[in-house]
Amino acid sequence: MPPMADIIAPQAAAALLAELVRCPSVTPLAGPAGQGPYGEGRYAALLGDRLAALGASVEFREVEPGRPNLIARFDGPAGSPSVMFEAHSDTVAVDGMTVDPFAAEVRDGRLYGRGACDTKAAMAAMLLAVQSVLAADGGLRATVYVVSTCGEEITGLGAKALVGDGFFAGGRVDAAIVGEPTDLDIIHASKGSGRFHIETRGKAAHSSAPADGVNAIYQMAHIVAAIERDVAAALAAMADPVLGSPTVSVGTIRGGSQVNIVPDACTIDVDTRLIPGQTFQTMAALIHGVLDRSRAARGDLQYVIHNRPAYPAFFIDGDAPLPVLVARACREVLGRSTLRAAPWASNAGIFAEAGVPSVLVGPGSIAQAHTCDEFVEIDQVVQAAKLYAAIIRAYGGAGAPATGARGE
Ligand SMILES: [Zn+2]
Structure with a gap:
């Protein structure tokens, strides 16, 4: 396997993200799933292939016809903590876009297209992170789930289904990192x-x-x-x-x-x-x-x-174990850590309500999400992948947190 530096590099990040952007997954409001760009099925299948190739056990749970949740599991040692990396699979519609929504054009260090920022960049970074830790360390010290839920743009359809079908039962997941465009700031509260x-x-x-x-x-x-x-x-x-x-x-x-x-x-x-x-x-x-x-x-x-x-509203105390661990990883990788609230709601509220300590952190800016020329800075995808890799390593290390949510 190539060394970590090659796996988490601008070219590799851009190539992987381009593949994800070229696979449409528009949330099916204006058309049925599976027709034209609508539905998450093809995109979930593509992610499943990539994750299986990295050695994950991959499971699809259909929420509505042609609209699965994807769950990929990389096993750590028996009894090790488990961390879930989640980035939703659907995007908003492409009407009125001024760039080709599915061409994944690269200009001036930015990759353009629907979902480039919200939130395929985060998913690309998650894949690169797992791949690099596996390659560099030869294995994981924590069980890592990579999850992509459908219907986030329709009030968390997939995330609610994940909770409803008992995925989190029995403390299966100790913590959740939700990938949304946060400019790599840590979001710990939202309405x-x-x-x-x-x-x-x-x-x-x-x-x-x-x-x-x-x-x-x-x-x-x-x-x-x-x-x-x-x-x-x-x-x-x-x-x-x-x-x-x-x-x-x-x-x-x-x-x-x-x-x-x-x-x-x-x-x-x-x-x-x-x-x-x-x-x-x-x-x-x-x-x-x-x-x-x-x-x-x-x-x-x-x-x-x-x-x-x-x-639901979302809140986790900034001093709880998970935000503290993520902040440490941010300082290590980015040289800074910013903890803040966000005005927008996300799947993190649904996971936290189900008792899973959660934070949001991901590449790209919310200012570019849902826009007519949506893009992400490729360098931020690289930084995010390094950050996620640091979180995977920290999670499996000594003193890793197991709890920390404030119940709502
Ligand atoms: Zn999003």
């Missing part, structure tokens, strides 16, 4: 999110005789006002020392069909952001409570709320 779809139902009538109908838009106006006034005020009174207050925002409103008809239906979509310690259930209880009181005050308010939980 969660949850959505509500609310419908009002009225009665249509000719607009010349509005008293004959029930105006669903007027009904919704009261609900929107109650959310803006009462829900927002209640959330503003809560605060997390790192992330600030939870928030609410009405994002869409639709109602009525024609100006001369009293509208019989109106809908809104409401986005909420949660802080650690706050669950989707407590947010739902707050919103339902405020609207119940509005209904009681008005009498004729008729509505239906559909709850749509998304991501």
Whole structure:
């Protein structure tokens, strides 16, 4: 096998990442999995081949047709700790991109394409890291899982399935490193999110005789006002020392069909952001409570709320064993370590909620994720691979942490 310097080198990193970018895995919202660029199946199969070639036991767990979670296991010595490296397999859509989304073009040290930054760069770095440690050390001192979940861009579909099918049961995984574009900063906290779809139902009538109908838009106006006034005020009174207050925002409103008809239906979509310690259930209880009181005050308010939980909030103490270990590896490899919160939610919240100490760290900047000219600096992929290799080594070393999550 080639020495570590050759494995984790710009050329090797660019070649591997190009292979991943050229294999489309657009999250299937605008088309079914397996058709055109949609679905994670081909990409998971490609990763499975690469990981099997490195000696991993590879397993696919289908979450939806053509949409598997990929789990690759590299065994350490019996009884050794286990660390999971996870980077989601799906990307956002490619509409409006100004670069070829699947050409993996390299210019000025950057590799361009959909997923180059979010988050195939992290997956490429994870593969290089395992390969280099195996080659240089002749084996692993910890069991290493490399996992790629589907549907992260659809509120963590694959990560939730992984939890749901018992993957983490029995303490199988001691810690999780989640690869997302963090500029190699360590993310230890982020808000969660949850959505509500609310419908009002009225009665249509000719607009010349509005008293004959029930105006669903007027009904919704009261609900929107109650959310803006009462829900927002209640959330503003809560605060997390790192992330600030939870928030609410009405994002869409639709109602009525024609100006001369009293509208019989109106809908809104409401986005909420949660802080650690706050669950989707407590947010739902707050919103339902405020609207119940509005209904009681008005009498004729008729509505239906559909709850749509998304991501739990995420928090691990910066002084817990896992962030401390990762920070040490960052200083060793990068000469710096930055611990911070992020405004965006991720799979880390889902893993942490399942009791797995987790942090996010990965190459690329969130500023380039989901953009029309998405790219990653190849040098950051190299740095990330070195960092992940240092974490694998540290995890198997003496005094490696086994726990550290704060339960939410
Ligand atoms: Zn991502």
